[in-house]
Every structure is written in C-alpha cells, then in structure tokens.
Amino acid sequence: MKGAVGFLGQPVYLLFAVSGIALAFLSLYPTFFLFYGSLRSTPIGVPGEFTWSNYIRVYSDPETYQLLANTLLFAAGASGLSVLLALVLAWITVRTNAPFRRMLELTAVVPNIMPSLLVAISWVLLLNPTNGIVNEFSRATLGIAPFNVYGLPGLIYVEALVLTPLAFLIIAAALRGMDPSLEESAKTLGSGEAGVAVRITFPLIRPAILAAASLNFVRAAETFDTPAIIALPARIEVFTTKIFREAIGSFPANHNLAATYGVGLLTLTLFFVYLYRRLTSQVERYATVTGKGFRPNLIDLRGWRYPASLAALLILVLMVILPILTLFLVSIMPYYQTPKWHILQNLTTRHYVSLLQDDRISRAFQNSLFLAVVGATLCIFFAAIISYLTVKTKIVGRGLLDSLAFIPWAFPGAALAIGILWAYINFPIPIYATVWILMVAYVTRFLPYGLRSVSSTIIQIQADLEEASATCGAGFFATLRRILIPLMRPGMVAGWVILATFFVREFSCSIFLYSPGAEPLGPLLYFYYQEGSFGAMAGVGVLITLLSVLMVIGARAFTRAEIAG
Amino acid sequence: MRGTFLLGLGFFLLTFGLSPSASADVAGAKKEGKVVVYGSLETGTVNILKKAFKERYGVDLEYWWSSSTKITDRITTEFRAGKQLFDVTLNHRPLLKIMKKEGIVGTLSSPAFKFFPPELVDPEVGPAYRHVIIGILYNQAYIKDEQAPKSYEDILNPKWKGKFVMADPTRHTTTIQWLANFHKIMGKERADRFIKGLGAQKPVLVDSITPAAQKILTGEVPIGFTFTKYIVIYGKEGAKLDYVKVDKMLGDGQYMGVSSKPPHPNAAQLFIDYFLSEEAMKVLADVGETVTRRGVYPALKDADKIKFVEFDELDEKGFAEKTQEYRKIFFQ
Numbered sequence A: 001m002k003g004a005v006g007f008l009g010q011p012v013y014l015l016f017a018v019s020g021i022a023l024a025f026l027s028l029y030p031t032f033f034l035f036y037g038s039l040r041s042t043p044i045g046v047p048g049e050f051t052w053s054n055y056i057r058v059y060s061d062p063e064t065y066q067l068l069a070n071t072l073l074f075a076a077g078a079s080g081l082s083v084l085l086a087l088v089l090a091w092i093t094v095r096t097n098a099p100f101r102r103m104l105e106l107t108a109v110v111p112n113i114m115p116s117l118l119v120a121i122s123w124v125l126l127l128n129p130t131n132g133i134v135n136e137f138s139r140a141t142l143g144i145a146p147f148n149v150y151g152l153p154g155l156i157y158v159e160a161l162v163l164t165p166l167a168f169l170i171i172a173a174a175l176r177g178m179d180p181s182l183e184e185s186a187k188t189l190g191s192g193e194a195g196v197a198v199r200i201t202f203p204l205i206r207p208a209i210l211a212a213a214s215l216n217f218v219r220a221a222e223t224f225d226t227p228a229i230i231a232l233p234a235r236i237e238v239f240t241t242k243i244f245r246e247a248i249g250s251f252p253a254n255h256n257l258a259a260t261y262g263v264g265l266l267t268l269t270l271f272f273v274y275l276y277r278r279l280t281s282q283v284e285r286y287a288t289v290t291g292k293g294f295r296p297n298l299i300d301l302r303g304w305r306y307p308a309s310l311a312a313l314l315i316l317v318l319m320v321i322l323p324i325l326t327l328f329l330v331s332i333m334p335y336y337q338t339p340k341w342h343i344l345q346n347l348t349t350r351h352y353v354s355l356l357q358d359d360r361i362s363r364a365f366q367n368s369l370f371l372a373v374v375g376a377t378l379c380i381f382f383a384a385i386i387s388y389l390t391v392k393t394k395i396v397g398r399g400l401l402d403s404l405a406f407i408p409w410a411f412p413g414a415a416l417a418i419g420i421l422w423a424y425i426n427f428p429i430p431i432y433a434t435v436w437i438l439m440v441a442y443v444t445r446f447l448p449y450g451l452r453s454v455s456s457t458i459i460q461i462q463a464d465l466e467e468a469s470a471t472c473g474a475g476f477f478a479t480l481r482r483i484l485i486p487l488m489r490p491g492m493v494a495g496w497v498i499l500a501t502f503f504v505r506e507f508s509c510s511i512f513l514y515s516p517g518a519e520p521l522g523p524l525l526y527f528y529y530q531e532g533s534f535g536a537m538a539g540v541g542v543l544i545t546l547l548s549v550l551m552v553i554g555a556r557a558f559t560r561a562e563i564a565g
Numbered sequence B: 001m002r003g004t005f006l007l008g009l010g011f012f013l014l015t016f017g018l019s020p021s022a023s024a025d026v027a028g029a030k031k032e033g034k035v036v037v038y039g040s041l042e043t044g045t046v047n048i049l050k051k052a053f054k055e056r057y058g059v060d061l062e063y064w065w066s067s068s069t070k071i072t073d074r075i076t077t078e079f080r081a082g083k084q085l086f087d088v089t090l091n092h093r094p095l096l097k098i099m100k101k102e103g104i105v106g107t108l109s110s111p112a113f114k115f116f117p118p119e120l121v122d123p124e125v126g127p128a129y130r131h132v133i134i135g136i137l138y139n140q141a142y143i144k145d146e147q148a149p150k151s152y153e154d155i156l157n158p159k160w161k162g163k164f165v166m167a168d169p170t171r172h173t174t175t176i177q178w179l180a181n182f183h184k185i186m187g188k189e190r191a192d193r194f195i196k197g198l199g200a201q202k203p204v205l206v207d208s209i210t211p212a213a214q215k216i217l218t219g220e221v222p223i224g225f226t227f228t229k230y231i232v233i234y235g236k237e238g239a240k241l242d243y244v245k246v247d248k249m250l251g252d253g254q255y256m257g258v259s260s261k262p263p264h265p266n267a268a269q270l271f272i273d274y275f276l277s278e279e280a281m282k283v284l285a286d287v288g289e290t291v292t293r294r295g296v297y298p299a300l301k302d303a304d305k306i307k308f309v310e311f312d313e314l315d316e317k318g319f320a321e322k323t324q325e326y327r328k329i330f331f332q
Helices: A002-009 A011-038 A053-059 A062-095 A101-107 A116-127 A133-142 A152-176 A180-188 A193-222 A225-234 A239-249 A255-285 A302-331 A350-357 A359-392 A398-410 A413-424 A435-459 A463-471 A476-505 A521-531 A534-564 B002-016 B026-032 B043-057 B068-080 B093-101 B111-115 B173-180 B188-200 B209-218 B230-235 B265-275 B278-286 B316-331
Strands: B034-039 B060-065 B088-092 B130-139 B165-167 B204-206 B223-227 B241-243 B248-258 B307-310
Touching (some): A011 A359, A011 A398, A011 A413, A011 A435, A011 A476, A053 A255, A062 A101, A062 A152, A062 A193, A062 A239, A062 A255, A116 A152, A116 A302, A116 A521, A116 A534, A152 A193, A180 A193, A193 A255, A225 A239, A225 B204, A239 A255, A239 A413, A255 A413, A302 A534, A350 A359, A359 A398, A359 A435, A359 A476, A359 A521, A359 A534, A359 B060, A413 A435, A435 A476, A463 A476, A476 A521, A476 A534, B026 B034, B026 B265, B034 B068, B034 B265, B043 B278, B068 B088, B068 B093, B088 B093, B088 B265, B111 B265, B130 B209, B130 B307, B165 B209, B173 B248, B173 B316, B188 B316, B204 B209, B209 B223, B230 B241, B248 B265, B265 B278
Parallel strands (some): B034 B060, B034 B088, B165 B204, B165 B223
Antiparallel strands (some): B088 B248, B130 B223, B130 B241, B130 B248
C-alpha cells in the first residue's frame, strides 16, 4: 500500500495513472455500450433483457449483405479515385517544374477545411440530372445532360474529391522525402524519365500510396456526410445511412439495431485500420529519409510544363473552386434555381442579413465555436500529456496508453455516436441533451489527430534539455512548464487549429448526439438543406469556410513568428 | 342605444377574448422567459409568429424544425432519458396519440378551441388547426399545364418514370399514412394497383414532404407529391408552381401536443392560446396553410373546390406492417 502511494506520489506516475484512467474511460466506455445496446431487447431507457435477436435479425436479412457490398464498393472506389487524383497532383506539384506549382499545392489543402457536407451539396446542385448547372450547360451547348450524381458512381466521385487532400498530404510527403540518388543511379544506367517514374519512384512510394488508400477506405466507409446528401435519395444503402435510418430516420427509432449495424461497421473499419498500421510500419521500413540534407531533383517537363499545371488546376477546379463558387452563388440568389440571366440580375444579400437575425444560427455558431475553442484546447492538452508519457518516459504500460488512444481512430463517427448515446443517456453526470455530450464525442473521436501532430514535435525534443533542467533542481511540473510546453508549442498550435476546424464542421457524430437547445453547425446545415433553406445554408457554409481559412492563416502566421522569434 | 351597443361589444370582447391569452398566466410566462417548440411547420412561417409573440408578451419562442417522425423519435428518446426539454410540439395526430399513451404529452386545452368546427376538435389533442393537403405539384417553368398529369394514374405513364419526387414511404410517417389511405378516395383495388404502379415508377425519394417541394421548386425534379401550400409559399418568392386538380385529395390534420412535464408551463399555455388565435391563424393562412379556424380563409387558388379527405390513423402495428409492405413495393 505504502509502495502504491509512493508510486503515485511521483508527479509523472500520478499523471500517467490519471490520464490512463481518463483515456480508458473515453475509449472503452462507449465501446462497451455499443455492444451492450446491440445485445438489448428494448430501446434506450426502457428495462429489458439480453438477447441475440438483433444480430439474428441483421445477419439473416439479405439487405445487410447488399449494404456491406455497397459500403465496400463505395469505400474502395472513393479511396482508389482519391489516391489517383492525389498522385497526379502530388507528382506535378512536388516533382516537376510545372509553373505555379506552389500555389497549386497550397490550394490542394483547402477542401480539408471546407465542410464535406457542403461539398456534396454543391455537387448535387452541379450534377443532378434535371437542372444541375453542369448538365444545363451541357444541354444548352451539346444537347445532352450526361451526368447523374444520384448513383454509386456519383457517390464515389464526390467522396473521392472530399478525400483527395488527405491522400495528397501523405503522398506529397513521401515524394518530398525520397532519396534522389536511386533515381539518379537509374538515369546513369540509361533509364528515361518515364522509366525512372515507373521503376523507381512509384515502387518507392508504394507503401505511402497503400497507406493513403487504406486510410481513405476507412474514412469513406465511416462517413455519413456524402451519403446523407447523395446515397439516401439515390436509395443506395451503406452502413452509415442504415444506422441513421434506424436511429433517427424511422418511426419508432430502433437504437438496438443501430448499435448492431454500428458493431458491423466497427469490425470492418478495425480490419482496415489494422491494415493501415501495418502499411505505415512498412513506410518506415522503406524509409529513404536520412540525416542527409537533400532535395529530390525536379523533373524538367519541357513542353509539357503548362499542360501539367493545367491538369493540376483542373483537379483543383473540381475539388475546390467549383464547390466554393456554387455555394457562394446559392448564398446570393433569392431562392435556388439554375442560374439564368434574369436570376443573376436579382442577386440579394438577404440571406446574409437573415443570418444575423436568426437566433437558431447564432446559437449554433456559439455552440460550435465553444466546442472548437474549448474542445480543441482540452483535446490538445490531453494529447500533449499522453504523447509525452508514451514518447518521453519509460513507464511500463505506456504502450497500452498508445493503443487506447488509437481505438477511437478506428471508430466510425456514427458507431461511436451510438455507443456514446447508449453510454451517456443515463450517466450520473447529466450531459445528455447538452453541448457536453458533443464535447466528449469530439475529444474522444479526434484525440488521435491531436496525438499525431503533438508527438511529431515531442520526438524532436532532445532528452538532454529535460536532464539539464532536472540537474538545475527544477521539478517535473517546472520542467514541463518552462522547457517542454514552450518547445511543443508549434506542434500544439498546428494540432489545435486542425482540431478546431474539424470541430467547427463536425457532422457524422453530431447528427446523432445533438439536441435542439445545443445544436452545432453541422446538423444545422443538414436541416437547412432538408428544409430547403438553401440560401441560409449556403450563407452559413461560406462563413464556416472563411472562419476556418482565417484560423489556418492565423496559425501559419503564429508559427512563422515563433520560428523568427 | 349607442351606449348599450358599446357596452354589449365590450362584454362580447371580454367574454370571447380578442386577446388570445385568456387562459394563460402572462406574468408567469414572462418570468419563464421562453417556450420551446418542436414542430414540422416551416421555420419561415414560425419566424413571423416568433417576432409577434415576443413583441406582444416578451417571451422568446425557441423553435426546432424537423419532420414529424424525427420530432417524435427525439421527444421519445428525451423522455426515456428523463429529460423533457420541449414544451409544445406541432405534430400529427397518430404520433401525438402514441405519445399520449406513453405519458409523454398531456391533454391540450385552450379557450380558443371554440373557434374551430367542433367535429375537428379532438378531446385529447385539440383542434386540427390546419389541414395539410398532398397533391401533385409541378413547376411551370419546366412542365407546361397541358403536359401535366390530369389524374393520379397519369403519373404512372412511362414518361414520368424516375422523374417525379415523393417522400420515402418506408421512413416518413405522413407518407406511409397517405398511401395507406388511398383506398378512401379510389377504392381498394384501384388503390393497390396505383401504389404498386408508383413503386414500379422508381420515384426520387426524399426524407420528407418539404424536401420534395424543394426539388420541385428548384426544378431538380420538377413534379411530385407534396403539400399544396407550397404553391403559395414559393409563389411569394416568384416561383410558378401549380397543382393537378383531381376529384378528391388526401390530407392530414395537424394538431398540437403539450409536454406532460413542460419546462415552461405558463409560456407553453400562452403559446398554445396565441397559436390558435385569429392573429396567428391569419399568418398561417397568408402563407398558404389551409387553416380551419372559422372566419380565416386560405390563400391557395381554388382551395374551396378541393374535396379534402382526412387520413384515417394507423397505430404502431399498422405503421410497422405498412412500412414492410412499402419496402417491398418501393425497394425491391
């Protein structure tokens, strides 16, 4: 007993124990309740008994296998296409001398901060079969309207555009970190540019490509944003639409079946996260990044320089420019219809004016900003502590902490939300129907992203600084405050901004957990879309995008000032 | 003589209450500060009422719009979690009756009931203050009057295959009821044939009836089944919509429910009284709602010629059976 007190008496062990318990609670409690919900005979809050009947019902229904097939096809298609687009974009902007490549590279990251719900809505307005803007244009010029966004190809295409920035970041990093000597050797031995690309470059970055593909597969399988807008009306059932239908969209709601489908989706994503982690460990094995300072050679495209830039620009037009322009246009039209000359003469700012007057919107902005600022701060500090404990200490059991922190990463938003709903609805601290249940969900779900950005900074901090501090008589907390936190600050700020932009636009989890008095922006956008208030929805969307861009610019400026300082 | 008349008028006004808040404790409501309403009536319409309500009583109206189905699911889940956050819901009768049975909503009362035709006043959930009529609406910018269907069955013509919109009859309770009641206007055999025909036409399915109207308005799907009131609502914004005039049209009575444990009881009663007042009903009529309060007339063209047939109600078992039946017809 005395030993245990002594153990916890040391601040670092106390910190380890407290964060371990908090993390285990955040990760395991909803997991337990997701399974619990799937095994109960009655709805949330109603006494009942344990049963297998939900599993029997789900897995004896042929529809389940159809939706499994749909989910696999959708996720594989979206992931494959996103990787292809990212590869082209990354190769042009990182490895060639195509003009404007820096600007194109920066633009590629923008969709990461635009709510994907809005990207999907924009594409419905552009590609719906009857009066989608692109179809209308094509009908007027070519006499045909060839596109229909309401189908599996449309769903895959839109989700691929949403996922491309993430694949781009992974692949571009791999291309940037390559050792050029292998390529140079191949050239010396007589290979042409194309031969080098096929035989050297792509095999070298293959693990990164596979990692991006498996990561995007998981993201597509778990997303509800694009399916909510395209799959539901197109009658394509995927796991997340099914969970939504059972938990919210039907009467009476069946949270037991929603949990059972949630368990199915969780199993699927766990398998692919396992695959991803195996592949990323291979990325390290294949690592050609060494201490040597080098930059990969730029490939001279000669006459193909401008066409290459044009190709990259085309991808960016699809990913960023068209959705943003569509959104902006909708926000200034009196009511949405295909833009024609007489409509363009009646543009209005009234949706923006009404944003200021509508208290549902101002409440949602307040809620989302609160979640973004407080949530991202809580999440990043928690991530910093866990990161410190797993990277910098030799405490036995730190590996367990690392694994616990990654559970939510495999957890699809919809399944996590159903687990959280079951877990917290009758929790002794009454957080259900308040903004705090969203806070718990956001911190749990996005902790791995926070960890990723903080741990990369922590790894770089040499142990001798802490040792010097300890030698000079500073205690653990003094070292943390004076040495570690200032050194970790750039990573923490970058992580904070990423989290805050995630929190401002979060939808897949919020839609299941929010309540009318504590509604954040994601569900509000969806309901405005449902209700048909396109102008207000687009206005809010433009504001969220601007807000996120400002946050990213602010963070970049801060980081530059830190480095300069 | 004139004095007697004025005295009589004064007495009449006092008795029958031009002031809509005869039964409510206004001071108590003011102290509570707000009333929380979950409803399926459009936010734009409620915003007009909200402003007037605040100006008149200094009480905020917090409104959450969703489909009746989602509202009922939410209210039920909140109730089971021991959290009754809403005061009043604008919903339809079968769902209110189910919630009444579970003790989630209480019995509605208001001195304003007497201004509604007695046959429309339900002892538990009050008057059907408006009828929402579902018709075939089309956008005249895309479909000329002579091209539009002339009867229900005309929509089964192959030229409309996959080209009309309706709410998903496996998810949307009003639509489930609407289809289940077609036998009331065309007999069972014809109705069964019609519903099977609808499924075979593979319509564009949306979450509820409002998004269907949106698709017609934007021209994305320029024809479909939705509420006739949208002709007036969107007409005010310059849209040119019309409806197919058929012999009889099915519709739903819309009612109010009051929470069995309202967090703001006085504000809830004040809102119920205000909502059923002539002033509020006029606001609804003006935006195209077919309100039923005596002396208030809807703004929809030819509304008086519509032969309205109200849905019969389905119970929970009925909903489950019909959902299964329509799943087979519309999804297989």
